[in-house]
Amino acid sequence: MDTTRDSAAPSVCLITMGCAKNEVDSAAMARRLREAGFSVTEEASSADAIIVNTCSFIQAATEESIDAIFEAASLPKVDEGSAVLIVAGCMPARYGDDLAAELTEASAFVPCSREDDIAEVVARALRISLPVAAVGGEPAEGEGRTFAYVKISDGCDRFCSYCTIPYIRGRYHSFPYEQIAEDVEREIASGAREIVLIAQDTGRWGADLPDGRDLAWLVDTLAEAHPDTWFRIMYLQPEGATDELLSVMAARENVCSYLDIPLQHVSKPILRAMNRRGDAAAFRALIERIEAAVPDITLRTTLIAGFPGETDEQFEELLDFVSEGLFHYVGVFPYSREEGTAAFDLPNQIDEDEKAERAQVLRDAADAACGPRIAERIGKGAIVLVEGTEEDGQRFGRAQCQAPEVDGVTYVSRGEIGAFVPCTIADTLLYEMEGE
Ligand code: SF4
Structure with a gap:
């Protein structure tokens, strides 16, 4: 790498794979890079450093991230050695040193827990010192949108048996209120009219903080401070729908009457095998309680089809539940068998074609049930x-x-x-x- 640079700031391109939480992490890395004087660009082909912020939540996501890494590695500047490639995010967190041995194209690996140091990592890879020459660069992708994601915590303690997140992102840790308030203010100042609060498990916010605050307090406080901004809560586990939170949602017009509650399944034995609570009856009661407290609520959920050992009867129970049309939006995913999780070793794994078919049957049932729910809005x-x-x-x-x-x-x-x-x-x- 040439260390005698012209006066222009070295440019960094961030390529983000995966979910909204990764988008937030990329935006934070872009901010840190700009603060250190780097220029942040969307032009990968001309960048001095390319960071692929990877996702490896499931196998399919890992494969997409690997494709993105190889695509970046084949860019002429990277190939000839005048630009560096850095792999960040979930893949380095999940695969550690094994990844470094496999991906020799990359100059550095930055797991989620070390993303705060991204500017130092890039500077080291480029063999320059901080701060670099100038501050600049185009806004990163996503900035200037009418909505912004704000992460309120990271990690998860639930250890659902199919999920890699607790191993990738670590134990649950709430971000302090001051940090969240600052992120919200910055996004509003950049033009966001809606703030989408995200986490692996939004409902647990505050449980690990010393001041006794909870998600209801957080949402109420933010909504009061910014009455002209919408606030939306995503990824609320069923236990997170507390009466206090529902009261805030009912009382504040700028808190969206909307909840995304991942249920994953409704059959009790399958839920227990997933290391999750509840069953179909408990979920019906939960929805009834939510609708009584927030009558105009919109509900979204996600479900997994073809979990190991899922019998025809258990699948039918899930299908019947979906067909009841209790939710307005349903996301369906075939079970993905992930190494390192408890469910990986469960007996009676279901073959890929059968999982895909069950997922499609559920999606069709969801479309048939959700369409009429959406149509109920006509005239309103x-x-x-x-x-x-x-x-x-x-x-x-x-x-x-x-x-x-x-x-x-x-x-x-x-x-x-x-x-x-x-x-x-x-x-x-x-x-x-x-x-x-
Ligand atoms: S609650 Fe979500 S992130 Fe946490 S272990 Fe379960 S599926 Fe994974």
Whole structure:
């Protein structure tokens, strides 16, 4: 690497794989790099350093991340040695030294727990010292959007038997209120009109902090401080839907009447094998309690099809539950057998084709049950946060009942991007809505 550089700041390109939590981590790394004087660019081909922020939650995600690493490694500047490749995030956290032995193309590996040091790692790889020459660079992808993800904790203590997250991200740790408030303020100052609070397990926020605060307090405090901003809670485990939280949601108009509650299954024996609580009856009671407290609530869940030992009867129980249409949005994933998890060694693993088929049957049942739930909104009023314009000039945005990136959009006839526009839902097409 040439250490005699011109006065321009070295440029770093971040390529983000995986979920919204990784997007937040990439945005934090971009900030740290800019603070250290690097230029952050979206142009991988001309960058001096490329960071692939990987995901390895499941095998399919690991494979996608490996493809992205090889693609970055084959860029001419990396190939000829004038740019460095750095692998960050979940893969180094999950595979450690084994990864370094396999991926010799990379100059450095930065697990999630060491991402705060990213500027030092990049400087070391480029053989330069900090701070570098100048501060600059284009905003990273995602900045300037009408919504922003803000992470309120990391890690997880639940150890669901199929899940790699506790091994990748470590034990649950809440971020302090001051840090969250600062992140929220920064995102609002950059134009976000909606803050999406995320974590592996949002409902546990505060349990490990000394001051007795909980998620209900956090959401209430943030919503009061920023009355013109929407707040949305994602990834709330069933136990997190406390009466206090539901009261805050009912009382504050700027807290979206929306909950994403991952159930994963409803059969009691399967849930116990997953190391999770509850059953179909408990979940029905939970939904009833939520709907009584927040009558206009929209509910999303995620489910796993083909967990080891799932019998035809247990699958039918899940299918019947989905067909009841208790949720407006349902994400379905075939079980992914992950090395290092307890479920990896369970007997009666189900073959890949059967898992894929069960997942598709569940998705079809969800579409059939959810479409009518969405159509119930026709004729009702909604506020839409305008987010963009289609090629034909059609404006679109999202109502409170639509989370970013997963639940479809609402088409509207007018409104500046970033504006809240009142409308009446005139029509729906499965998950999309049309506002008048
Ligand atoms: S609660 Fe979520 S992140 Fe935590 S172990 Fe279970 S599936 Fe994984």
